[in-house]
Amino acid sequence: xxxxxxxxxxxxxxxxxxxxxxxxxxxxxxxxxxxxxxxxxxxxxxxxxxxxxxxxxxxxxxxxxxxxxxxxxxxxxxxxxxxxxxxxxxxxxxxxxxxxxxxxxxxxx
Numbered sequence: 619x620x621x622x623x624x625x626x627x628x629x630x631x632x633x634x635x636x637x638x639x640x641x642x643x644x645x646x647x648x649x650x651x652x653x654x655x656x657x658x659x660x661x662x663x664x665x666x667x668x669x670x671x672x673x674x675x676x677x678x679x680x681x682x683x684x685x686x687x688x689x690x691x692x693x694x695x696x697x698x699x700x701x702x703x704x705x706x707x708x709x710x711x712x713x714x715x716x717x718x719x720x721x722x723x724x725x726x727x
Contacts, residue, residue, distance in 0.1 A: 655718045
């Protein structure tokens with residue numbers, strides 16, 4: 619039994635749309651904004667950033683030459699801070715921080 623080319627084409631488009639939706643959903647931060655905001659406050663992230671930028675903690679997120687240019691790089695940077703500063707955050711807590719930072723500063727899709 620042969621399947622008409624039109625049906626195959628429609629099936630391919632449908633599968634592509636589903637895969638695309640899944641990919642964009644997994645790219646965005648999966649954490650919770652409020653929990654991330656609380657963790658940033660509890661771990662004094664902005665004090666460290668304030669010291670690095672000589673007085674403007676938010677400048678590290680908003681500078682034009684920022685190193686973080688995607689959600690993946692934001693996740694990696696949060697993991698680096700966690701590791702280097704010995705914060706002992708769990709992966710889900712890192713995701714919460716990523717969600718907060720992304721929603722507040724970066725606006726990645």
